[in-house]
Amino acid sequence: MRIVVALGGNALLERGQKPDAETQRANAEKAMKSLAPLAKEHELVITHGNGPQVGVLALESAKDPSLTHAYPLDTIGAETQGMIGYWLLQSLQNNLPGRQVASLVNQTLVMAHDPAFDNPTKFVGEVYDEETAKAKAEEMGWVVKQDGDKWRRVVASPTPERVVETRIIRLLLSSGAVVVCSGGGGIPVVRDERGKLKGVEAVIDKDLAAGRLAEALEADALIILTDVPNVMKDFGTDHAEPITTTTPAFLRSLGAPAGSMGPKIEAACRFVELTGDLAAIGRLDDAVRMLDGEAGTIITPGGNYGGPDDLNPRHELTLDV
Numbered sequence: 001m002r003i004v005v006a007l008g009g010n011a012l013l014e015r016g017q018k019p020d021a022e023t024q025r026a027n028a029e030k031a032m033k034s035l036a037p038l039a040k041e042h043e044l045v046i047t048h049g050n051g052p053q054v055g056v057l058a059l060e061s062a063k064d065p066s067l068t069h070a071y072p073l074d075t076i077g078a079e080t081q082g083m084i085g086y087w088l089l090q091s092l093q094n095n096l097p098g099r100q101v102a103s104l105v106n107q108t109l110v111m112a113h114d115p116a117f118d119n120p121t122k123f124v125g126e127v128y129d130e131e132t133a134k135a136k137a138e139e140m141g142w143v144v145k146q147d148g149d150k151w152r153r154v155v156a157s158p159t160p161e162r163v164v165e166t167r168i169i170r171l172l173l174s175s176g177a178v179v180v181c182s183g184g185g186g187i188p189v190v191r192d193e194r195g196k197l198k199g200v201e202a203v204i205d206k207d208l209a210a211g212r213l214a215e216a217l218e219a220d221a222l223i224i225l226t227d228v229p230n231v232m233k234d235f236g237t238d239h240a241e242p243i244t245t246t247t248p249a250f251l252r253s254l255g256a257p258a259g260s261m262g263p264k265i266e267a268a269c270r271f272v273e274l275t276g277d278l279a280a281i282g283r284l285d286d287a288v289r290m291l292d293g294e295a296g297t298i299i300t301p302g303g304n305y306g307g308p309d310d311l312n313p314r315h316e317l318t319l320d321v
């Protein structure tokens with residue numbers, strides 16, 4: 001089977017943890033141990049978030065006295081792909097001896113006229129109280145918005161249209177390699193009037209980008225991993241209920257959920273609607289059980305799933321290396 005996994009930000013940095021390299025490396029190691037069983041049996045693509053890490057590197061760059069201009073967000077996106085990609089690469093190599101692993105710096109095309117450029121919505125960096133956030137906005141030239149009961153910097157997050165390196169990712173997968181790519185949703189780029197690629201000031205949503213990549217790779221499943229076991233109906237109320245197996249129509253009928261559960265649901269529903277295949281949302285530790293239909297919120301066209309025998313995979317793992 002060919003599986004695209006989107007790794008939630010919490011897998012690298014739990015709420016309240018400081019973004020030190022050693023903390024994130026240790027979290028990456030735990031996350032890759034959870035995904036190793038999937039990689040042993042399937043073609044696997046791993047994508048990841050970069051919101052907190054963009055914040056750290058952007059601040060560093062903005063405060064570096066040797067620079068005339070702070071690094072732009074496309075360059076910082078590439079830095080985060082290199083850094084997080086390295087942590088994931090090494091953990092995978094250590095947990096999957098003998099298996100080839102590739103970690104790519106790669107780009108995602110967005111449209112230059114995407115209205116998202118005029119309405120920043122993607123939270124990056126750390127959380128502040130309102131007063132500190134507004135002072136930071138003044139000092140750094142940021143836009144800040146409320147995120148729950150805290151405040152955070154927001155940047156433009158245009159819709160991902162296509163992963164530029166889709167073809168090489170497909171080649172790597174068919175040779176048996178595990179591929180880490182589309183980190184932070186991919187480095188945001190547009191094509192200019194001559195068709196040449198050019199970076200833009202934005203951070204793409206990694207779940208939406210993982211969905212687009214899964215479509216383009218004709219993946220058999222899209223698994224979105226976060227820190228909650230299920231999508232909940234009536235989330236945040238005293239009658240909240242976990243959703244186990246469902247349809248895109250039902251999930252969409254719940255309305256727009258708070259924060260980044262929204263893009264997760266959108267990515268999962270779109271993938272199932274367009275491909276007829278399976279998407280799942282749940283906890284990192286449950287990744288294997290989700291595919292067995294024993295955990296998570298499973299989304300299929302008919303809203304039922306009895307396990308991998310219900311799938312009709314197009315891809316088989318071949319270790320051609």
Ligand SMILES: Nc1ncnc2c1ncn2[C@@H]1O[C@H](COP(=O)(O)OP(=O)(O)O)[C@@H](O)[C@H]1O
Pocket residue numbers: 007008009010011049225226227228230231232233234235257258259260261
């Ligand atoms: N309907 C819902 N069901 C479950 N969790 C929800 C829902 N709506 C919002 N959430 C919140 O979304 C969070 C996951 O989103 P987020 O933390 O942004 O993901 P990640 O960083 O793992 O990509 C959960 O911890 C939960 O607080």
Ligand SMILES: NC(=O)OP(=O)(O)O
Pocket residue numbers: 008009048049050051052123183184185203204205206207260
């Ligand atoms: N790029 C992105 O979606 O990152 P987070 O998941 O860390 O917000």
